[in-house]
Amino acid sequence: MIGVVDYRAGNLTSVARALAYLGRECIVTSDPRILDGASHIIFPGVGAAGTAMANLREQGLDVWLRQWAAEGKPLLGICLGTQVIFEYSEEDDAGCLGIVPGTVRRFPGELQAGGQRLKVPHMGWNSVAFCIDHPVFSGLAEGAEFYFVHSYYPAPSAEGWVAGWTEYGIRFSAAVARGNLVAVQFHPEKSGRPGLTILENFCRWGGTYAQ
Numbered sequence: 788m789i790g791v792v793d794y795r796a797g798n799l800t801s802v803a804r805a806l807a808y809l810g811r812e813c814i815v816t817s818d819p820r821i822l823d824g825a826s827h828i829i830f831p832g833v834g835a836a837g838t839a840m841a842n843l844r845e846q847g848l849d850v851w852l853r854q855w856a857a858e859g860k861p862l863l864g865i866c867l868g869t870q871v872i873f874e875y876s877e878e879d880d881a882g883c884l885g886i887v888p889g890t891v892r893r894f895p896g897e898l899q900a901g902g903q904r905l906k907v908p909h910m911g912w913n914s915v916a917f918c919i920d921h922p923v924f925s926g927l928a929e930g931a932e933f934y935f936v937h938s939y940y941p942a943p944s945a946e947g948w949v950a951g952w953t954e955y956g957i958r959f960s961a962a963v964a965r966g967n968l969v970a971v972q973f974h975p976e977k978s979g980r981p982g983l984t985i986l987e988n989f990c991r992w993g994g995t996y997a998q
Contacts (some may be wrong), residue, residue, distance in 0.1 A: 788812050788824070789812065789825060789826070789827045789915070790813070790814055790816065790821065790825030790827065790932070791806075791814065791815040791816075791828075791829045791831065791870070792828060793815050793817040793819070794832065794842045794843050794846060796831070796833060796834050796839050796842065797832065797833045798831050798998065799831060801977060802815075802829060802831045802865070802879075803815055805975070805976040806990070808983070809986060809990065811896070811990050811991065812978065817846050817848065818890060819846075822851065826861070827860070827990060827994075828861070828862045829867050829989075830862065830863065830970075833866055833867055835867075836878040836883065836891065836939075837881040839881075840884075843871070852884055852923040853886060856872075857934060861969075861993070862969070863923075863970065863971075864968070864971070865975065866937060866968070867890065868938060869963070869970035870891045870937075870941060872884050872886040872887075874888060874892035875890045876890065877891060877892050877931065878891065878893065878938075878939050884942070887963055887970070888943065888944040889941065889945075889946070890942050890944075892905075892938050892939060892940060892942050892963070892968070893938060894908075894956065894957070895957065896937060896954075899956055900955070905955060908938040909938070909955045911935065913932060913935055913961075913973075914930045914931065914933075915932075915961045917962065918949060921969070921995065921996055923989050924950065925965055926988070927985070931981040932941070932978070932980070933974070933975065933978040933982060934977045935955075935959075935972065935974070936974065940957075940960070940972060941972060942959070943996040948960075948965055950962040950963055959972075960972070965996070966995070967995065967996075968995060969989065981983075
């Protein structure tokens with residue numbers, strides 16, 4: 788069974804529907820004891836980092852997420868769930884979970900590409916250049932596009948964490964991976980067939996990756 792973490796951060800229904808489409812049993816809950824019994828954990832979310840961290844601490848889920856990451860349970864972060872696994876976010880000046888070393892930064896105010904000014908939030912379809920041969924990203928066509936909605940981006944302190952890059956005025960890390968942890972800034976549950984491929988791969992993955 789796949790556990791989907793409910794910390795009042797939204798977007799849970801889309802993830803559950805995508806898993807149902809794939810024929811994967813899942814439970815959406817804030818109860819850490821139920822989540823602890825799941826084979827895999829998906830940590831999605833939209834919203835602000837400060838509110839997300841306050842909700843996680845109130846529910847005691849911050850401790851459990853660190854524990855699942857340390858114990859080796861397969862863990863997938865999505866969008867806000869990816870951002871708050873880092874040490875710090877510029878959004879709300881928020882201290883975060885510290886599972887991944889690095890910070891989450893706001894896009895610069897004067898983003899440009901090809902002489903055109905780019906809007907923030909970054910909203911729409913962009914390709915991701917995956918740079919490691921990871922089981923969760925296997926079977927994806929080169930140049931596959933995924934759906935993004937965000938004003939802040941992950942910046943790991945060590946490039947060895949980076950699993951994929953995206954260009955939006957600047958080059959930023961759109962995916963990170965190490966051990967039993969995979970996290971993506973985009974929304975696989977809203978990204979059509981490529982996104983479903985990632986979710987299916989994750990559900991089948993045993994939670995180990997040797998770099």
